[in-house]
Amino acid sequence: MSPWMLLGVMAAAGLATYLIRLSFIAVEGKVRLPAWFRTALQFVPAAMLSALIAPDLLMRDGQLAIGLDNARLIAGVVAIVIAARTRSIGWTIAGGMATLLVLETLI
Known part of the structure; x- marks a missing residue:
């Protein structure tokens, strides 16, 4: 695997992780999660x-x-x-x- 491909994979994984975490922060207070989901969390x-x-x-x-x-x-x-x-x-x-x-x- 070339260094550039490795860098691209790392950047894509970092961006995906960031967006997943941001999605929970962005909807905080705007969306009411069901009680069963909050309990499971x-x-x-x-x-x-x-x-x-x-x-x-x-x-x-x-x-x-x-x-x-x-x-x-x-x-x-x-x-x-x-x-x-x-x-x-x-x-x-x-x-x-x-x-x-x-x-x-x-x-």
Whole structure:
């Protein structure tokens, strides 16, 4: 792929993203969204985060890896427990990363 084609694809993707985001900002206050749609929008961040994280925790080398030899899965579970207990982003990240580093060293 030539550098100019790559630049064009990046510019088109950036413009598309900008227009999609602008559409929600532009209609704010002008269009009344249905209650079911507003309720569904509350779950979008959690669904997106889950969709980004779950494959990294559950897959290794293209295969489903659910077991004690999967350090990322164990560290993810530890991070979930820490998050549920402390409600602290900092402790969740620190605990999950510390667990991952220890397990990666051991496994």
